[in-house]
Amino acid sequence: MAVTATAAASAVTVVSLAAPPVAAAPAATAAPRPGDSCTAADLGTRHPYIKTTEVSPTITHFKGWYVTEGTTGQQTVSTDTTTVIAVSVGLNDTIETSFAVEALSEVKATVGLDVKLSYTSTSVESNSVTWNLTQPGYYGFYKGTKKVTGTYGSLNCNRAQQDDGSWALEWTEGPGSGSFTTFTTLEEGAVRCQDSVPADSIMAKAQALLDCGSAAAKADHPAGAVAPTARQEQDRPAPSPAPTGGPSAEQPGATGAGARAALDCSAEAYKIAVPGKPLSWGAPLLADDGVRLRPSTIFSAHLDHWRLCDVTESNGVIEASLWNWGNGGCATIAEANAATDRAVLMTAPCAEDDLQRFYIYRDVPGSSKIGVQNKYTGSMMGYDRYADGEFIRQYSTGRQDGTGTFNLTGV
Structure with missing residues (x-):
């Protein structure tokens, strides 16, 4: 019988129908969109504007594992790290500013997924996976997530001339843009080559890493870890280069202190x-x-x-x-x-x-x-x-x- 892996940690919210009524929370203020009207009080503010998003099922931890007759049942396997995903907005990976938090909240609303809204990394997750195996075979033990990436812009309040020649204040896309990365809660499981799994799912990504060959070839392995395939070696993250500093991705081009610039200044003060x-x-x-x-x-x-x-x-x-x-x-x-x-x-x-x-x-x-x-x-x-x-x-x-x-x- 095929083993079907399921998410090990699905969050479930239980609402009591018998709970007493409570006052409704005030509706959240809708984020401004390009062309919305603004006021003079908004001239000194800005908001993130999510321009593009991409959701990619991604395996972060993986280990090929062969299970023989007599070794089934619950097993705990220490996986290898294949990909590290860290939350970031621009080059700001601390997510300490209100702009970064607001940007990630906008991402959550845009993609409809419960993504991380503060700094964290998949590297802080435990690498062990515990799963109950009922059949012998060649398994991929994995942890994975939905990686969400994209780009954002900055909405600022500024004057805009209307079709009739009049002027009004509008939210417009101002200078400056950048990219973001976040991810959903990790899920874990175990999957075999012969298991039927949803296409483009986290489980399917794990199954692809098995690099499934013939059953006879897999049977040559004793119980336990299987040497990583060429595909698995290729997907492992490269060592991170040493940080070199540099300007923000959101506003590139700072050159640091230098010689006094010859400025062309207005006569009026x-x-x-x-x-x-x-x-x-x-x-x-x-x-x-x-x-x-x-x-x-x-x-x-x-x-x-x-x-x-x-x-x-x-x-x-x-x-x-x-x-x-x-x-x-x-x-x-x-x-x-x-x-x-x-x-x-x-x-x-x-x-x-x-x-x-x-x-x-x-x-x-x-x-x-x-x-x-x-x-x-x-x-x-x-x-x-x-x-x-x-x-x-x-x-x-x-x-x-x-x-x-x-x-x-x-x-």
């Missing part, structure tokens, strides 16, 4: 201010300090004046370096803190470096409201609370309470 309030971005006097909210006074010494330099525009989005008139430095996120949510905005000697480049999203014409995004990290600029001396920081999805929206006003 600006304040980057909190709408309707007296505090605005002020550059630090000390090199190890950060950009803070400050009131403008006669003693400000132009530290609250910024010029837009090397300005380009694409699809209505401005890209520029922000040069400070008071200290002569350019706004930047320190390279060591690039992957850190809430990292403080600094100033540094100007260089050709994407850490010093910013996207500026604008309200409709006639309004000076903007949102500011770092090109390299993809994070939006904002602040934790409105107070004199409060740091300007980066937030992966921005500040959802509107504290990432500023006024860009000429001085």
